[in-house]
Amino acid sequence: MADELFKALADATRRTILDELAERSGQTLFEICTRLSQKHGLAISRQAVSQHLAVLEAAGLVVSRREGRYKFHDLDAAPLEHLAERWTRPHREDTA
Template sequence: MTTDDETLNRLFRALGDTTRRIIIAELARRDRQSLFELFTRVVTNHGIGQTRQGFSRHLATLEEAGLIEIEWQGTTKLHSLNTAPIAALQAGWLQSFMEEHQ
């Protein structure tokens, strides 16, 4: 398996979970959210029943896939959306299918 395959697999694993897609949508609405802010918005707005520890694991998966970036503000860890992996997926692997069917 090449590095590109591994990267693609991490990205698809990250996108393959409903809670993680909701986290991405919330970060698309507003970047630079702390764990508490993001957790509260997801639970309140989407009714996701989740522990903060489980939620943190979702954030770690998204960070590993490169979909979120971390910034420290004092002792607070702020999470922001990084759309570059999704854009690369669209311009690369997904685009190859579009070109074949046009």
């Protein structure tokens, strides 16, 4: 659970995708591809973005809803809220 979360955040492209969804929610796969390419200068294939979104979704950072042939993606920042409290607050025990 926490492992999937940290692993999802470990990749710079995935963090950029989160940035993109934070700025404009409800984007489709192609929209994300286009904006990654144009705004961020990232040359990345559609399939690669699709796989990144799957990882983010498995970590609970992205939720998706399907409408017809479109699939819209939204950021869910809730898992990020208390990410580092484990170390920033006086010691609690937590599972890795």
